[in-house]
Amino acid sequence: MKNRWLQAAAGAILLMGMGMPPLGAASLYNLPYGVTPMSHAIYGLSMMAFWIMCGIAAVVFGAITWSIIFHRKSRHPKPADFHESTLLEVVWTIIPFIILIVMAIPAARVLIRAENVHHSEMTVEVTGYQWLWRYTYPRWNINIYSRLADSSLKIAPLHSGLSPYSTPHYLHAVTHPLVLPVGEKVRLLITSKDVIHSWWVPDLGVQMDANPGLVNSIWVKILKPGIYRGQCNQICGWGHAYMPIVVIAKPKAQFLAWVKQWRQHHPQGAASPIPTPDP
Amino acid sequence: MSQSIALSHDAHPASRGLMRWIKTTNHKDIGTLYLLFSLIMFFVGGAMAMVIRAELYEPGLQFVNPGFYNQLVTLHGLIMVFGAVMPAFVGLANWMVPLMIGAPDMALPRLNNWSFWILPFAFTLLLLTLFLPGGGPEGGWTLYVPYSMELGYSFPFLIFAIHLMGISSVLGGINIIVTILNMRAPGMTLMKMPLFIWAWLITAYLLVAVMPVLAGGVTMQLFDHFFGTHFFSAAGGGSPLLWENVFWFFGHPEVYIMILPAFGIISEVVPTFSHKPLFGRTTMIYALASIAFLSFIVWGHHMFTSGMPVSADLFFMFSTMLIAVPTGVKIFNWVATMWKGALTFETPMLFAVAFIILFTVGGFSGVMLSLVPADFQYHNSYFVVAHIHYVLVTGAVFAIMAGVYYWLPKWTGHMYSEFWGKVHFWISVISVNVLYFPMHFLGLAGMPRRVPDYAVQFTNLNMISSIGGFVFGAAQLIFVAIIFTTIYGGKKAEARVWEGAHGLEWTVPSPAPYHTFSSPPEVAG
Numbered sequence: 001m002k003n004r005w006l007q008a009a010a011g012a013i014l015l016m017g018m019g020m021p022p023l024g025a026a027s028l029y030n031l032p033y034g035v036t037p038m039s040h041a042i043y044g045l046s047m048m049a050f051w052i053m054c055g056i057a058a059v060v061f062g063a064i065t066w067s068i069i070f071h072r073k074s075r076h077p078k079p080a081d082f083h084e085s086t087l088l089e090v091v092w093t094i095i096p097f098i099i100l101i102v103m104a105i106p107a108a109r110v111l112i113r114a115e116n117v118h119h120s121e122m123t124v125e126v127t128g129y130q131w132l133w134r135y136t137y138p139r140w141n142i143n144i145y146s147r148l149a150d151s152s153l154k155i156a157p158l159h160s161g162l163s164p165y166s167t168p169h170y171l172h173a174v175t176h177p178l179v180l181p182v183g184e185k186v187r188l189l190i191t192s193k194d195v196i197h198s199w200w201v202p203d204l205g206v207q208m209d210a211n212p213g214l215v216n217s218i219w220v221k222i223l224k225p226g227i228y229r230g231q232c233n234q235i236c237g238w239g240h241a242y243m244p245i246v247v248i249a250k251p252k253a254q255f256l257a258w259v260k261q262w263r264q265h266h267p268q269g270a271a272s273p274i275p276t277p278d279p
Numbered sequence: 280m281s282q283s284i285a286l287s288h289d290a291h292p293a294s295r296g297l298m299r300w301i302k303t304t305n306h307k308d309i310g311t312l313y314l315l316f317s318l319i320m321f322f323v324g325g326a327m328a329m330v331i332r333a334e335l336y337e338p339g340l341q342f343v344n345p346g347f348y349n350q351l352v353t354l355h356g357l358i359m360v361f362g363a364v365m366p367a368f369v370g371l372a373n374w375m376v377p378l379m380i381g382a383p384d385m386a387l388p389r390l391n392n393w394s395f396w397i398l399p400f401a402f403t404l405l406l407l408t409l410f411l412p413g414g415g416p417e418g419g420w421t422l423y424v425p426y427s428m429e430l431g432y433s434f435p436f437l438i439f440a441i442h443l444m445g446i447s448s449v450l451g452g453i454n455i456i457v458t459i460l461n462m463r464a465p466g467m468t469l470m471k472m473p474l475f476i477w478a479w480l481i482t483a484y485l486l487v488a489v490m491p492v493l494a495g496g497v498t499m500q501l502f503d504h505f506f507g508t509h510f511f512s513a514a515g516g517g518s519p520l521l522w523e524n525v526f527w528f529f530g531h532p533e534v535y536i537m538i539l540p541a542f543g544i545i546s547e548v549v550p551t552f553s554h555k556p557l558f559g560r561t562t563m564i565y566a567l568a569s570i571a572f573l574s575f576i577v578w579g580h581h582m583f584t585s586g587m588p589v590s591a592d593l594f595f596m597f598s599t600m601l602i603a604v605p606t607g608v609k610i611f612n613w614v615a616t617m618w619k620g621a622l623t624f625e626t627p628m629l630f631a632v633a634f635i636i637l638f639t640v641g642g643f644s645g646v647m648l649s650l651v652p653a654d655f656q657y658h659n660s661y662f663v664v665a666h667i668h669y670v671l672v673t674g675a676v677f678a679i680m681a682g683v684y685y686w687l688p689k690w691t692g693h694m695y696s697e698f699w700g701k702v703h704f705w706i707s708v709i710s711v712n713v714l715y716f717p718m719h720f721l722g723l724a725g726m727p728r729r730v731p732d733y734a735v736q737f738t739n740l741n742m743i744s745s746i747g748g749f750v751f752g753a754a755q756l757i758f759v760a761i762i763f764t765t766i767y768g769g770k771k772a773e774a775r776v777w778e779g780a781h782g783l784e785w786t787v788p789s790p791a792p793y794h795t796f797s798s799p800p801e802v803a804g
Contacts, residue, residue, distance in 0.1 A: 027723075027724065028720065028724050028736060028737075028739075028740070029720040029723065029724060030720070030723050030724070031656050031723045031724075032724075032725070038652070038655075039656075041652065042652050042653055042655060042656055045650055045652055045653045046647065046650075046653045046656070046657075046723075049646065049647045049650055049653065050647065053643040053646065053647065056643070057639070057640075057643065060610060060611075060614060060639060061636060061639075063614050063618065064614055064617065064632065064635065064636060067614070067617040067618055067619075067620070067622065068617075068622065068632070071553075071617065071618065071619055071620050071621070071622050072621075072622045072623070072624070073554070073621040073622060073623050076619065076620070076621055076622075077621055078621060079553065079554040079555040079619065079620045079621040080555065080618075080619040080620070081555065081556070082558075082619075083555070083556040083557065083558050083559070083560070083616075084558065084559050084560070084561070084562075085558075085559070085615075088559075088611075088615065089559055089562045089608065089612075092607065092608060092611040093604060093607075093608055096603055096604050096607045097604055100600045100601070100603060100604070100646075103600070103646070103650060104596065104597060104600055104650075107596065107650040107651060107652060107653070108593055108596070110652040111589060111592055111593065111596070111651045111652050112589060114652050114655065115589040115592070155339065156339070156340065156732060157340065158340040158341075158342075158343070158344055159340075160339070160340075162339075163339070164338040164339045164732075164735050165338075165735055169734065170338060170734055170735050171338075171732060171733065171734050172734045190586075194425070195423075195425050195426040195429065196423055196424075196425075196426065196519060198584060198658075198659065200659075200727070202656060202725040205652075205655060205656065206655065207584045207655045207656065207658055207659075208584055208586065208655075209584050209585045209586055211513075211518075211519050211520060211585065211586065212425060212512075212513060212519060213512065213513020213514055213518070213519070214513055214518065214519070214520065214586065216585075216586035230725065231727060232727070233658070233659045233660070233727040234423070234659060235349065235352070235417075235418065235419045235423075235426065235728075235729040236426060237349070237417070237426060237429075238344075238345050238346045238349070239345065240345070240349070240729065240730060241345060241727075241730035241731055241732045241733070242345075242732075
């Protein structure tokens with residue numbers, strides 16, 4: 001009976017967190033719900049943890065507030081002298097333990113899914129440089145160098161005299177975006193040519209370090225066409241703030257058309273010219 | 280022999296003026312030196328934070344270049360951790376450990392002098408790097424390779440400064456362990472020791488255990504940079520992840536080094552002003568020890584996005600979540616201590632209650648960060664900045680302030696102004712939340728940490744945060760004014776400063792005489 005009640009409570013909390021996508025399109029106050037199965041799962045986990053923390057906060061802060069109001073010396077001049085209770089200690093060791101298990105199980109399941117790069121349909125190599133990204137599509141011999149767009153680049157320097165509001169997507173716009181197909185499981189192989197960078201696009205629920213000399217893999221499956229923005233998230237030098245990521249997700253047919261077009265314009269396979277970033 | 284004993288029992292320092300402070304081996308003098316040093320560093324690091332918040336007030340660069348911004352971020356972290364928070368706790372330990380265990384001084388007074396006087400040199404070296412060609416260190420206080428090793432002239436200065444800080448901490452740690460284990464008054468068994476002493480005993484072991492790991496790690500960086508080794512370069516058979524592992528194996532116990540003594544202070548302050556004994560004393564001690572043990576097996580949670588295998592991710596997620604259990608036990612016990620007490624709200628108690636609430640907020644974000652997939656979004660975002668500042672500023676620093684207000688009358692013999700103490704508290708506690716709470720939202724919405732400039736959608740929250748930061752910074756001037764006016768005057772304090780206070784430190788007069796407990800006190804059985 002008690003067990004069933006516990007299950008019901010845990011289920012209710014899970015539902016509260018997992019089920020509901022956010023109201024607005026992009027929140028300034030919360031994680032994006034995103035456009036990949038992973039970002040959805042992460043959003044659910046995060047909301048579940050948030051509501052559980054709110055519950056604990058209500059109890060703990062409630063007790064503190066109660067004490068502050070009713071057990072102050074002016075109202076409660078004679079202090080009680082109890083100072084231990086094995087039962088209480090056991091109770092407040094076990095209850096947090098149970099709450100943690102309730103959170104750990106879904107978190108472990110999502111993690112195992114997030115790290116499973118098997119059965120991916122396509123691979124893109126992502127390489128970090130100070131301070132740009134290179135995207136390589138091995139299947140089509142496409143190389144894209146993607147650095148901060150000039151529109152932001154001319155605003156960024158100290159005393160540039162230009163307003164960051166004068167361009168759309170200040171610091172979140174690039175010369176050549178990464179283009180990916182919608183609905184396919186894409187494996188990203190992430191590495192770096194110099195210092196450690198980190199490839200982070202919140203809408204995709206992906207953040208992975210780019211370590212020099214090591215290759216990390218992660219996967220994305222974008223469910224909705226659109227433009228998704230992020231940036232380098234590991235301090236990597238002077239231009240750390242000027243290393244944005246833009247991903248354009250296109251339906252499969254349009255994606256293939258883009259591949260064809262790119263190859264016509266860059267027959268050697270070598271890329272957009274290697275830019276010299278000097279923001 | 281008899282003459283030297285007579286000399287050492289003189290009620291005044293042996294030298295006067297500056298030489299007194301340089302030559303002193305007295306635990307109270309050295310405690311004062313540590314605390315003043317920490318106060319200065321608090322303002323140096325704080326000034327850097329003010330520049331950071333000014334730069335982040337709106338998008339675009341207004342005041343500093345990105346390179347200098349990175350130097351500020353790095354030095355702010357190093358100075359606040361090694362220069363402000365740790366020396367403050369060591370200073371409190373120097374003053375209070377002998378007084379609370381009934382010892383005449385620290386066990387190793389000359390070592391004590393040395394471990395303090397290393398610090399000003401260490402931080403002079405560190406700050407000098409700002410004036411070198413190329414400026415100071417830039418890689419963040421985590422010194423991730425290879426970025427950290429790409430620095431110019433500042434690199435060897437940085438490494439040497441860290442070695443000095445490490446030597447100082449290890450010597451201080453050894454001294455505290457030896458003092459607590461050997462110099463307790465007869466009758467004070469381990470389990471009867473005040474919680475502050477327990478917290479410091481465990482912290483000192485952590486210091487001795489992990490500072491050498493950092494020293495070893497930075498030495499490996501030094502060798503990679505100058506002597507052609509390849510510990511951290513994959514091209515030569517090493518790995519940049521080795522540094523992350525070494526650093527965080529030091530780094531996680533390090534953050535507990537900065538919070539366990541805070542737990543100790545809160546466990547002294549809360550019972551005093553609740554007029555009620557600490558609830559669950561024994562459990563509190565076991566909780567401290569469990570947290571210290573767990574701190575050695577959770578370092579990987581700083582590296583969830585580094586590409587560790589999934590089995591390692593799982594292990595570090597579970598071990599990290601476990602920490603919430605003993606930490607929760609501590610919080611519940613403090614609340615139970617307040618429950619049905621007769622609470623009074625002098626300034627130390629206000630800071631202690633704020634500590635319990637706001638440290639718990641930091642604990643909540645900590646539990647959320649432990650969930651690996653969620654960490655793929657939170658990692659290195661402003662959510663993490665909010666988390667660390669809730670546990671270190673409203674955690675460690677608020678506890679230090681509680682401790683300073685609590686023991687200041689004992690040190691100076693004067694009561695501080697309760698009115699100004701409360702003004703300091705209320706301005707601080709409001710502004711600190713205006714400063715750090717919006718950072719949770721910034722991180723969730725996607726703002727990375729350690730950037731001098733950001734996309735325009737983050738502007739409003741950054742402005743709010745900066746305003747909170749300026750007010751919080753300015754409010755600390757009140758703290759300094761209170762400390763110095765209390766040193767030089769004020770109402771006379773009694774031996775037992777607080778009505779509800781128990782413990783040996785309250786049996787000696789206020790101010791505590793230069794030499795105390797020359798013959799050991801009786802501890803009631």
